[in-house]
Amino acid sequence: MNDQLIEDPHAILDRVQQQATRFETPCGEGKMIWHLWDQSGGTAPVVVLFHGGAGSWRHWIRTIPALVPTYRVLVPDLPGLGESDFPPDGDDAFSIAGIVADGIDAIVGADTSYEVVGFSFGGTMAACVGAIRGKRVRSVTIIGSSSVGALGSAVRLEKVRHLDGQERRDTHRINLNRLMIADPAKIDDLSIEIQDWNTVRSRLRTPAISRSGAIMKAIDQLVSPLNGMWGELDAPANPKGPERVATLRAHCPDADIRLIPGTGHWAAYEAADTVNAILLEMLARTRP
Secondary structure: OOHHHOOOHHHHHHHHHHOOEEEEEEEOOEEEEEEEEOOOOOOOOEEEEEOOOOOOHHHHOOOHHHHOOOOEEEEEEOOOOOOOOOOOOOOOHHHHHHHHHHHHHHHHOOOOOEEEEEEOHHHHHHHHHHHHHHHHEEEEEEEOOOOOOOOOOOOOOOOOOOOOHHHHHHHHHHHHHHHHOOOHHHOOHHHHHHHHHHHHOOOOOHHHHHOOOHHHHHHHHOOOOEEEEEEOOOOOOOOOHHHHHHHHHHHOOOOEEEEEOOOOOOHHHHOHHHHHHHHHHHHHOOOO
16 A cells, blocks of 8 residues: 555655664764664664665665664764765765764763664665674674675666656655665555655765775674665675675675565665564574
């Protein structure tokens, strides 16, 4: 059923956002924006979710409700994306991850351990934070991460910023189907609203950072358990998806890697129930 028939997309996003506490931490001379969902009064373990390129915390709109009964869920708008200001060095993954890691410390405490989960470009951030913070990061989970193994297919997207009204919505739908969501029937009003909001506020050149090799450098430095997920129909990965899995296994033989059948790049949205169940299973192994 279309979400529009149940609740307006703006109302869904506002309702979820209002359940969180907003934090600001330094990002160069500017600030980085965070949201923390906590039903435990500060006692539950922490999981940090990093969104994808040209994204915001909204990429996790269908994951946050599944995690908050068990975890304190901390989700930033990464530097140069969403509401967060541009970082001092917008080309270096580890420099950006250092800002992110310091922000986590400022919010949950420098002695608190936590899990990190990253979608697409967010996987680079998750791996880099894991490398920087070492054993304090209990596990690293990457979902649809780019630049693991051979580069996949280039995905051509249509320009939308100059468009208005229904033409703009229709073009977002085209782009979502090409890049993010394999099943056109799963592209609903909420996904289009998220895509539009994120696109307008995207300033960081995330594809170049993803292709820099930082994620593999970080993975080789990890001391934490590593998990991975890809949609079987992940457009940026295909036709190199199996090579990505093989590369990750070669670098981390103990990694738990899953393919989500019939699902595209934004698996946490398109196949939310499946991804949430697997993610909770993965996180449970390192839950304190």
